[in-house]
Amino acid sequence: MKEKLARLKTTRYYGFLLLAAMVVFFYAVFKILTPDNFGSPEHLLSYLQSSIIYAVGGCGLYFIVVMGLFDFSIGANVVFSSIVGVICSEHFGYAGFILGSLLCATLIGVLIGFLYNTLRVPSMIVTVGLMLIFESIAVFAAGGSKQTLAVDYRFFSAPPGSLILAALAFILMWFILKYTRVGTYCNAIGSNEFTAKNMGIDVKKYKLLGFILLHFFVGVMAILTVSYGTTMTALTGMSTMSRNFKPLMGTFFGVAFRKYGTPITAIVVGEFIISIIFNGFIALGAPTTIQNVVTGAALLMIVALTARGRKGSVVK
């Protein structure tokens, strides 16, 4: 029995089980505390809708976080790419909206990856610098005014459109991780870059590819974000920074559940759990500060329980 349990703990089913248990736990807590304002099927769909937007970004971030890199510019890219998408939609319709957002976001990924490889400075520094630049360019592109997505192009603003697009992104992520070398090599680089190089892996190329993939997913996130909110305002002064953290929380779940072979499910469900917690507090009428405290604490607790390092090991 003990052996069976130990074996189960190494399978993806255990990962699914843990995630499901967490969903049930947090749902039950808020449902008990505020049965009328929380957790109806309509509510759950709404939580899911907001969480999948961040989950798409979280999937993109996974490629670079497993390599030990970081990107502070994704919020700025979401704003910039969605503004470009909205502007393009005015001239080329849906094609302009989708291609404009995706192309803009992906090119930003190319630029970040290129600069990271060329400048040889930490990814955090490169992306903070570029965040400031992208924020300013976005203001310039928007002409200082709020950009509104025309009613004709809001298929992705609600289900089924938003769910279809997000599902396509998740399938793409699953395909890349399972059926291409990229996922394997990103993990290998993150595990031991020196050994990865010795295995003939072109580390620079795969880091560049990691940034490109990340920002392609950010492009999808931009489409979903501006569709969901219908407008986008460009702001400067690092105001896009806060947009980085919700996708990152999902990525933490993904990295934590990587050992069970369920990173994508963990990203999606992780974002859903965070959405449940946020909305649970809103239902309770708690102030935003309290919501942030408890969400942060819940995230720390979950990641500590699932992904903490061995005692005595160096954790950075």
Add this chain to the structure above:
Amino acid sequence: MEKNILLRAEHIDKRFGITHAVNDVSLTVNAGEIRGLIGENGSGKSTFSQMLCGIYTIGGGTFTLNGKELHVRNQVEANDAGVSIIVQETGTLSGLTVAENIFLGHEKPFIRHGIKNTPAMNREAQRLLDEYGFGRIRAGMMIDHYNFEDRKLVEIVKATYMKPLILIVDETTTALSQDGRMELYKIMDRTRADGRTVIFISHDLQEVLAHTDTVSVLRDGEYIDTVASADMTEDDLKRLMVGREIGSAYYRTDWGTPVSDEVVLRAENVTVPGLIRDVSFELHRGEILGFGGLSESGMHEIGKAVFGASWDRTGRVVLADGTEINDIPTAIAHSIAYTSKDRDNESVIVNETIRNNTVLPSIEDLAHGRLLIKRELDRFAKENAEKMQTKMQSTGQFVSDLSGGNKQKVVLARWIGKNSDILVLDSPTRGIDVKVKQAIYALMQELKEQGRSIIMISEELPELMGMADRILIVRDGSISGEYLRDPNLDEETLIAKMV
């Protein structure tokens, strides 16, 4: 022995900074033989083999395999050329499945139009694992779920499934249980039977003699000889390994000087799971206590355990006043100093200045109230750097710019400045030149005369015999022998307790 030469190494050379790791080594290896490669720690065997398989770039000379010059830049290119290696350390990567590890860098057969056929890769990996008799390891599982030995078995499959012309087994057996070893020996025998070659590196001389046809010996990076295993005894091999002249002017010349009876530190049943067990000893005032053994014997962990740096240590480390040392701050507060074997990662902060490295443990003593005055820190660092004759432009120079020897001087200056009474020096002269060695030995002598006590952990037997008042030999995590300072003590006696 009418055999074809498979590998020809000509004038192979490699330097790491000032350390001449492999010095003009030329040898040949025949097809269809198992060649042992032995030598003391630091003799250059691993560096030699890692150049052969592309982990290190070749410093000088050429390898010719099957008549063709080798120019490999990494392990995958070496594999393609017919050379593979099972390394000493963990060679598998976390975050990947077993199958991904086995085929890392060799995914091509499973990729069509850029799409990886993961099920086919898993199936092939499982087939190989089953064929090798490691069927309980599941190809689709994450490697993280397996222990060190199982991961070594995966590495064996990874290194041998493509049937390399030369298989290098670099001190792998210590990581394996008896069953695992037997499997590895079978693979080595099969490789020889196929007319291919194994280069087998091990410190276990009995094992080397039992499983090799010939043995090549390296010493201090130089090629010494190649001998037929059947004609050799363990003692013969030891003589070849150790055969240099012992004794140099820079070691201590006093013999029979009594050591104080006063015990300053006592280790009682110190155990660190998997590394050392039930280690007990006493350190006396003014004593240089040497610890010797093979690199993986656990002796390096003893230094950490004394300094309170082993997180899962059991047993006690007690000072004369009854203070128990269980953590680093307590150790430092009670005048214990520690220099690690891994100088760059555990002793110095390479991207910091000499000043900041030197003042680190003395910050509290140098602070005026809560303020640090730069002039004071500079004075302290300069004074101690000068004591150590550190070659530097100024104390503001970054440690990363210094040679290995001068980095070690910075580490020692730090503890000299702290006026530590007990110094735990792990491999204090590792990778440094004779002149700096001489300075460090002189300093140790001076500290001893001042009544300070030193624990010196070293893989170099001559320095242990030359400097220590007493030598404890560590084997498999336990103390296997104790020797007092004696001019008649020889390396062979110590080696007999080490292997």
